[in-house]
Amino acid sequence: MNQRTYTGGCACGAIRYEATGEPVAELHCQCRHCQMRSGTGHSSYVVFAGAGAVTVTGEPRSWRIAGDSGNEKIHAFCQTCGTPTHVTFAANPEITAIHPGGLDDPTRFHPTLMTYGSRGLGWDRHDPELTVLEKGPPA
Known part of the structure; x- marks a missing residue:
């Protein structure tokens, strides 16, 4: 089986990450927290699952x-x-979401989903082809 590898890290190179396999999701999140943390209208993530x-x-x-x-x-x-x-989750530590802007090849990011569309800001335009969820993904 040929697994894909995603590599990237921070701007100064002190932190590096490597993810192997297919992402379980590639998305933008428009929750208020992601807006505030990113300083923009959303944050973007490539999500991987598994220890x-x-x-x-x-x-x-x-x-x-x-x-x-x-x-x-x-x-x-x-x-x-x-x-x-990256982001991890206390309730499910086997999920890790990396920020695609830090990928060595950020063109590999292909979002298909927008979460928390109910919190979207009018000036934060997105691809109309994305599936938009009003809240987060189903549990």
Whole structure:
């Protein structure tokens, strides 16, 4: 079986990640938290599932917050340059979402989904071909 590998990291190179296999989702999220954290209208993610699906090297810092679902999200970032690198979830630690802007080849990101469309801002335009969920993905 030929598995795809996604590599990337932070802006200064102190944090690197490698994800192997097919993503379970490629999406934009318009929840208020993602808007505030990104400083834009949404955040983007390539999501991988499975123990060991994503390997991170370096020493990221993290902070935690409860998402709209009530589940705790753990946001990792580079303590040197501040680049957000990935997100994990307390309720399901085998899910890791990496930020596609940090991919060595960001053209590999092909979103098909927009979550929390109910929180979208009129100035944050998106591809009309995306499936838009009013809230988060089904559990």
